Structures are given as structure tokens and as C-alpha cells.
Amino acid sequence: LSLAGAGASNYTLGGATLDITAKTLTASGDRVYDGTTDASGLSLSGVVGSDAVSIGGTGAVADKNVGTGKTVSGLSLAGAGASNYTLGGATLDITAKSLTASSSRVYDGTTDASGLSLSGIVGSDVVSLGGSGAVADKNVGTGKTVSGLSLAGAGASNYTLGGATLDIMAKTLTASSSRVYDGTTDASGLSLSGVVSGDTVSVSGGTVNSKTVGSGKSVSGAKLSGGDAGNYTLGAAVYSIIAKALPWSVAGVSATYGDAINLGAATLNGVISGDDIGATVAAFAAGKGFLPSAGTHVGTYSQQVTALTGSDAGNYTLAQNGNSAGSLVVNPAVLSVVANAASKTVGAADPALTYSFNGLRGSDSQSSVLSGGLNRADGDTVGTYRIGLGTLAAISDYIIAFAGADFVINPSTAAPAPTALNQLSALPVVTTPLLFNSGLSVLGSSGTMITSTAVANTSTSTSTGPSSSSGATAVGSGSTSVSNSNTGANLSSGGVSNTPIIIDASRGRAAGNGAVVENSLSVAGLQVVFRQPANYTPGSSAGSGNGGASGNTGTGAGGGGILASATSFTTFAADSGVQSTLVSDGSPLRQSADTERKRQSAN
Secondary structure (H helix, E strand, O other): OOOOOOOHHHOOOOOOOOOOOOEEEEEEEEEEOOOOOEOOOOEEEOOOOOOOOEEEEEEEOOOOOOEEEEEOEEEEEEOOOHHHEEEEEEEEEEEOEEEEEEEEEEOOOOOEOOOOEEEOOOOOOOOEEEEEEEOOOOOOEEEEEOEEEEEEOOOHHHEEEEEEEEEEEOEEEEEEEEEEOOOOOEOOOOEEEOOOOOOOOEEEOOEEOOOOOEEEEEEEOOEEEOOOHHHEEEEEEEEEEEOEEEOEEEOOEEEEOOOOOOOOOEEEOOOOOOOOOEEEEEEEEOOEEEOOOOOOOOEEEEEEEEEEEOOOHHHEEEOOOOOEOEEEEEEOEEEEEEEOOEEEEOOOOOOOOOEEEEOOOOOOOHHHHEEOOOEEOOOOOOEEEEEEOOOOEEOOOEEEEEEOEEEEEEOOOOOOOOHHHHHOOOOOOOOOOEEEOOOOOEEOOOOOEEOOOOOOOOOOOEOOOOOOOOOOOOOOOOEEOOOOOOOOEEEEOOOOOOOOEEEEOOOOOOOOOOOEEEEOOOOOOOOEEEEOOOOOOOOOOOOOOOOOOOOEEEEOOOHHHOOOOOOOOOOEOOOOOOOOOOEOOOOOOOOOOHHHHHHOOOO
């Protein structure tokens, strides 16, 4: 060093010294709020050149909160040049931490942005969102800016709301519908579920995977449209196809009992063209269905459709209303019954009346179908009577077609031989006709049957032959005749006989209308005995008699058309002379005077 300047000459540099003091350095820094007091990372300001000076120690601020120029303590200088410096001051700026708020929600038709979540809060700091957040529009979008929000809470001052966003996602709609089966896969007519009120959105198109009936069938190809369609997506679209109800009718039919029964054809109304569908028909009686057979009894039954058949039957159901049942009429079968002709000899008991039949069906038998028996026209005198149906009847499954036959009563060929007549030794000569005016069949002693004639109101004669049982001579060279009607005929003879003429009364007339026999004989006339066969049973009333113009009268029949056994018959007469009395024990009538006849009432 030297001295310079105008006065330098007046001075001398005796010595020179320099005091170098340490340079004061400052330390500063800033960081984002992190919830700690840490002050690391400060930078030194004022270090000369390349001096090696750094901050040592552990710096900290007094609190964790946001602030500027926050004094840092606990620091020192380090490094080779540290002695030349002194740390004048150290500060830390803590800046508010920026938080983000975000959320997402399904489209709801509003701009509401509530429910956002903060991201970046340190530890347990108490920070929340305040205010009413909203986005600019209601529509679906991502990262939509939310406005109107602020931070709140005890720790809010350490933070700032950097940004708030909301994602609005499309709302998933469901579509569904149902329809009656129509044979197609069309799924039109879907209804949307979940559309926000006031939004304009619709669905169109769509098909199901099959035409068949089913529920929850997936729909493909359906699309959303409308002004708000962009805010929605179509999730599940399902379709239900309901079975179609078919009204039905059944044609009426008839059948004959015992024949195979074919039920009426069913008509199904509303079947889709091309579908394979049929019907099962059953008959119903007393509310229960059955399949009729040849053994189904006579009657009227209801025919109804009970089930559907065919490969497409599952797509249909039977309608509950609008149906028309058909009638099944099972008519009776015709049972042909033909009476067998029968006959008997007069005076004999009737044989059993029989018949042949044809037309029983299936396993039916005579005993299970027919009951009762035939009858014949009344009458027991020689002649032909018609056999009728009588009480013969069939069960309701049949009607009887009846053909009658003849019942013939033939004359008897057996000659009577009453022993009581053997006491007679002399017989009178028939001088006048013996008139039978009755409904009786009579048998002469000769064994010849004296039958009725067909000529009314006349006398018709036939000759009698000699008696084969008594050896009697001919009754006479005259004639013998009798009538089975009320017209009368006569018995006349001019000869004599060793044996009385025996007349068997075989059947009387109806009750109260007894048979009448009138005989006209001479005073020494031929004895005639009327008798009853031993096998006859009592009737209900006595006979009656008529007086003859030249003879006497005897009673010939009991009531009810049957001669009485061991029964007395009263003799009536208007004239004196020879008379005959009907006997029940085979005793002959003796000739007597009129007074004797009047007092005689029975034998």
C-alpha cells in the first residue's frame, strides 16, 4: 500500500490493518402445506462466489399452518466457508394446499353437484365442501366443472379448492312389454322404465329370439330415440308372450247304444295360420268328463274341448268364455222280440209263453236287459188268440220291436168217463134240438169236439160218431153242433144211446156274465149231464140260466171265467118237464118233476 493524493507527501504509512466481519446470510424457502412444521429445503442467500456454505441443523417453524415469512429455528451454517458468514435470519412460506373435488352420478335430469369428495386432505385435517355445487347443464358428460363450492372446516385455511368436477353417467333404462301370441318374433310396443319425468325418450324396434309363449324373453335390436336419449342407455329389454285364448265349439253327434261312438269335431277359433294345433274332446256327465264307448248308456251328454294338441299347443289356451259345447245323443238300440207261437188243448193250463230275440249289444245278456213276460188275449174256449208284449220290458238302453204270434186252443180228444153215470140203464130219445147258447167249449160223450161255427145266428150241424169209451150207439142220425159265440147253435139227434151225452164245460165267461146252457128235451128225453173238470178252481160268481120254450135250464159256468170245484150250481126253469142239473162230483142229474126241480138247489 502507499499514500497518494496532494497531501500524501506530508504523510507516511506507518502500518495498515483490516477487520473482516462475517457476512450475514439469510435463509428462506417455501412449500405447500403438508401438515408438519418441517422447514427443510431452505435456500441461503448472500453466499460469496463459490464459498462452500450450507445450512445445517433441523429447521422447523412454530406451527404447521399456512403462512408467509414464518421464522425458522434450529438452523446453522456449515461448510468450509461457514466461518465467514453468519445466519442472519431464516424464513419459510407455507402455501395452502390445493384440493380437488370430484364425483360421479347417474343422470337424474338436474345440475346438482352435491356429494363430491375432496382429494388431498392431509391426515386428519377437518376440511369439507361447503356451498351448493352445480354443473352447467344436466346432460351426461365427464369432468364437468362444478361451481358454487367452497372449503369449510377447522383446517380449511390450509387448503384451497383447486378444482371440482362431476361425471354424469347415462342412466340405464329397462324396457318390457307383453302381448298375446301372434306367431311372430316382433317385440314392438316396449315400455321404458326409469325415464326422468319430463324427458323425451322412447324405444323402438326389437325382436325376441322365438315366437313361442314365454316370460322374460330377451329383446335384441331395440333402440332409444328422442331429445334426451343421449342421457340414457338401454339395459335389459324383456318381453312376455302370453298364450292366446281360443274359443271353441263342438259339433253335435248322435249314436246308437252299443255302436262305437265318434265324438263331434271341434272347431278352434283364432288359430294363427300355419300353426299345428288340435283339440281333445270328451263327453261330460254329472260334471265329470269321460271318453264314451259302445257301452255308454242312452242319454244326452255334453261334449267339450278338454285339451289342446299339436306342436304349437303350448302357445294357446282354452278360452273360459264364448265356447259352444256340442250334444252327444246316445239313442236306444232296437231289440227285436218275436213271440213264439203256442197252443194247448182246451181245458189244459196255459204253457209258458216264450219268445226269441235279436239285437243285444256288447256283453249285455237277456237277464240284464229284459224283465217281465208276454201275455195273450183273454179266452179259454177253442180258438186262436193273439200273443202280446204283456209286461215284457227292456232297460232304457233298448226299445223293443215286437212281433206277436198266435196262441191256439185246440179241441180236446179225450173222452170223459165219469163212473157215476153207470147207474143209468135207460136213456131217452132226443126228439128236439139241444141248444147251447153260451161261450162254452163242450165235449160230447163220443169224444168229438163240438166247436163253434163261423156262421152267425144260424144252426150248423155236424154228425157225431159212436163213443169210443162207452160203446154207446150213435147219438143219432141227426146232427150235433155248438157255438162258441153268443149266436147259438143246436144239438139234435133222432137216435138213442146207451150212455148219457156228457158235456164238459171247459171255461166260463167273465165274472158276472156266466155261461148259459139251454137244453130242450122231450119228457122221456135223452139225459144230458154237464160236469166240471176236477182241476178247475173256484171262480168269483155263479152262472145264470135261461128258460127254454120247451125245456128246462141248467147253469154251465162259474164267475170269472172259471168253473168252481166242489161248488153247487142252482137250476133254473120256467116250464115243467125234464131238466138237467150241473153237478160238481160227477153224479148225474135225475129226471124229476117241476116241483122237485124247484126245491132242488144243490147236489
